Amino acid sequence: MAASSRADLYASRYPVLVLRNVVLLPGHAATIAVASPEGQRAVDFARRQEAALAVVVYADGRAPNMLTPQVGTLARIAEVVPQPDQRWQVRVEGLRRVRVLSLDVTSPAPQARIELLFPPVTPQAHTMAQRVRTLAGELHRAVGIPDAETLRVLEATEDPDRLADLLAGQLVRDVSYRQRLLELVEPNERLEHLAALIERELARVAAPSAPAVPAASTRLSAEPVIVADETSEAREEAERLRQRLATCGAPPAVVERVEQEIERLSRMSPASAEATVTRTYIETVLSVPWLTETPETVDLARARAILERDHYGLERVKERLLEELAVRALTNGRASRSTVLCFVGPPGVGKTSLARSIAEALGRRFVTVSLGGVRDEAEIRGHRRTYLGAYPGRIVEALRRAGTRNPVILLDELDKLATDYRGDPAAALLEVLDPEQNKQFVDHYLDVPVDLSGVLFIATANSLAPLPRPLRDRLEAIVLEGYSEEEKREIGKRYLLPRQLAAHGLPETAVELTDSAWQELITGYTREAGVRELERQLAALCRKMAREVVERGGTVGTLSRRRVTPATLRRLLGPPPYREMTATSEPQVGLALGLGATPVGGMLVPVEVLVMPGRGELLVTGQAGEVLQESARAALSWVRAHAARLGISADFVERMDIHVHLPEGALPKEGPSAGLALVVALVSALSARPVRSDLALTGEITLRGRVLPVGDLRQKALAVQRAGLRELVAPAANQVEASRLPASLARRLTVHWVETIEQALELALLPHRNDA
Template structure:
């Protein structure tokens, strides 16, 4: 290698390196560098370009510079504002800095030119092999790094010599400053080739790893990015439309949690769900489910209560204004108010109002809510057979919802409303669960302070709810459920009570509904009594309200079409508005008859009289029952005939009488199903009358069950039965001795004009009912 020494201006480069063969421009602003360039322009325009080891050093010394740099020729100088000089240089060859002159105003170095002689030592085959190897690896690199222009790639791949290709690659690929310095210091061609091959191989691996990572990240980010972009676009659209909502749903939820009256555990659960919601894609199905769940939790009144009105006088006034009669119910509600005012506690009884339809069970619950100033929630349980209706659906199911109990709290907005569980006797069960069993926890005062709804999953306090249930009968209510409730019987209304209800409540209500003013329609008391007795047959007042509505509609037609000022309804013109009477009471028989006895029955619509007929004829001892009787009545008839046969000697009946005669028991209205434990003594009396040929008193009616030994057992529905007897103009009613306590609770208004006779044995029944034999 031939070497020579010379002195030349040196320019220190910060953050860049210039390779031989590179044409590049850069800016300089340090005075020493500017002076070095100007000095070079005055001589042969040659400078030595050395890279600084640390770009932050302002006044570099020899130790701060790499030893080997590039000798370059200055091609152009441009002065820029701010004492900046833009220099265009062309790298020519490598040079080594031997030393710097110590006292110079700019950097002047003593250099040694470096020449590579290994190229001459390489055979043409070796050079071709190295050229092809470099070309192949560069092709791979150009595939991975698409930022290198096609023209540059083409120029590099068309290079015919190894050194030319090495220089072109070093100049055009984006290497770091350190990488370029390595190539500058590799004077030996073979050494430079090897280092460049290693660099390109490493770059290829780096690019491949980067591409794999980017693909994985892109796969995860793309959807979120798309959602984000769409949301941002939606936000801009809303802003343009003036519908901007800058606060996110999650932030709204967090603000709502802060205001929520609830325990710490409840708030923590809601916050956890909100954090889950934040991290979900906005348009995912799970996001919608979680959002609905959070909204439900926030809408529940965890610790929010309303203040009850505990004024007894106010409560009594409201109940009396809204309802006539129902003394027991009113008394029980006022007792509850009195206890609440003394204890100040939220424990509430569970009342169950039992009675026929139309007797005001549902409406009195609304009046109680009004009297107590409570929120009113009505839950109809008729026909509910899915346990999820009470306990809610599990959130794993699509379309899951909370149960009716929790939904009621949500709509009430407070944790102490009044709940009306309507038609509790009509809940049923199937393969989806037992609804009545689900109600056990709801109505148990010891358990319902931590009621768990499958949807909400957080225990909900139901202990401060005032539950009032309604039922038509207790027979179909499961015993465990019945045990949790306090029964209050709502009995049938008397005709007098119906008259008061019509005058004080119904007429005003139906007139308002049909647009009539007070003076446009008048209904006389006699007309009302006629409607009650001749056009309705019920325990409650629903049909009475319908008939009054019918009169109002026809009166409205007359007022409009005939320009009348007032319509008067009297007993005489009642047929004009309602047609002929639909119901006539089966009155007491006019004369005493053999084998015909009047019994008393209870139906879901109130009481009714039941005439039982018995005929005896010669035969072979057959015993026949007709009139569509149920099993209980058939058994009562068989018990009655057994009793009669057991006492036949006492009443002078021949022993062979029952083997030679057929007995036929019939209850008229054969198409109507009849069953119940209250016709035993009636059928036994009718059979004894027919056998003895002794008539039964026409003005008597009876109710009671019979045993084989002739004892009379108690029955239910006594008030309704006595009402039916009174309507039929019966004078004497035989009642089981054990029902004496029930008769004492019946008002004197009902008992007025009717005699009650208590009986304990069948012998007593026969003594009162059979007409004495003439002597």
């Protein structure tokens, strides 16, 4: 049938999926294995555009070069599940008949120009629908087809068009026959042929030894025998699934459960919605690697070589990992049952790449499970099959992707888990990570035990603080702190710059940064604990240079080595966004440099104090948290108690107001470690003695004048280095951590270990300006 000009005028373009052996009828769902790149591109295009998909069948093997329009089905994509063999398992739901006017299979995603078909419904169709309902009931009582569920739907369906398609999907399996029914647009015609088909089958069942009763006058030939076709296909599918079940190595309890599901499936119509759900469940269970295991090899020399190859510095972390691998070697691959390593540190310090290196050293497959933003418990434990669109949880999906029962699974961004009315995913992880429970982990979708004891779980987090206490107790935290400037320079030279040069099509010898350029790039263009921003700046530099090469008409082969200096950086990248604080800055009264720690590394926290006439009020601003405000009140109390010794008028509180401000008010600040800086700034403001500008302070204070230890000293020391300062005042109780400071930092930074506030004041305060 040729397309009319009206049809051509109102035609629409849709991505098209060309099938060879599946006819999708409107109102029916089908699960299709899509292996061809063209088909996968069409599915991907429709899914990304949230568009419908035209499904067309070519049952006779013709090439999809259409000479005449063909009837197909407009469908909605319900689910796409990638399979280990590179196929996609796509579930589509038929919406309505369409006439495909033209087909373009040359574009990246095959597309079709279609015309929507609107089946006419006549009084004769309603009469025929009632007759077909009666015949379907007789057929169900005779041979059990259609099933009881479909029969109930038929009784409740008043639309003859929908009734015809629903029944055709149940009764007809032959591809050519289904396609011919699809091409019959008028419901009355379809119902007539279905009635004739049912009458023929009823006659055959009533007299199986008699010759077949001829069908009513019809344009459809070679009508299939309903029961034989349905039963044969179901039997063959059940046999295939049983063969896979026998070889998958599943435990007896799983085999028994899947055998029950296969038996149920064999009694269903293959085209029914319930059969699709059951078939998907069985396929999912069979795709779990119940028996497949990757042999583990533990070679400490090889492991050390891999760690050294992929990571610079991090010596303490590498030693801890080698110790873990040594234990696995002595226990035949079974490390301490309670060990779940958790890499904790700022972004960009190498947490994920360390986990990947461990998997490579062990010879295991590596899978990442991203937990950032997960707030539904079912994402971990899976959705129960009673829910529409149910699927397994992320842990089972990770096992399926790995294809082995003992992969290394990285639980990435563990501290970014959230909680809402759908449950607590952090609590669900307790069962996953507990060696006493994960041998019998039950995913809600599978509803059978899965043994996770062979999995090596590794987690990453920026901070352990957001994690619930029970979850923290199951983790062994390995802290990855920020890099020093020297470490960043070496990482940039060895890893980042070569990688960016290759990514931008430049030879490895095209760019050479001078030492001063590296220093400028690290301190002036980045302010981070890791190296991600450094890599982004190197990428920007490579882009600028690639553009210069192309604009000058040069090629990679003619490119000579380019020497990059700080002046070159400023010309290509613009002025440095970060200003380095140096020791030449003017010392000021009432300004002390404190230190803080954040999930992205240490940071400098200036503390400003201003005194003015008033009545003794203390005001703290700059998004100071409750603990920090308490530290400010404790600092003021200590100053009041020792005012005479400090040369401050004893009645200053009665005639002065004090304002403490922490700049960069957009950033919340919390913690007691700024106590020492608060005392120094207060004494400076009240005594008019300037504070040294080349020195930073950290330490918690007590009302007795003691300086207590603080956390994250290494991060804070690196922040001092990034700020260009050369001296640090820290609690003497933290001196045991001096060995953790990088050697290059220890050489350049002078640390004063103090036990009392008086010792810190002697180091930080300069004489009065008029005495200088």
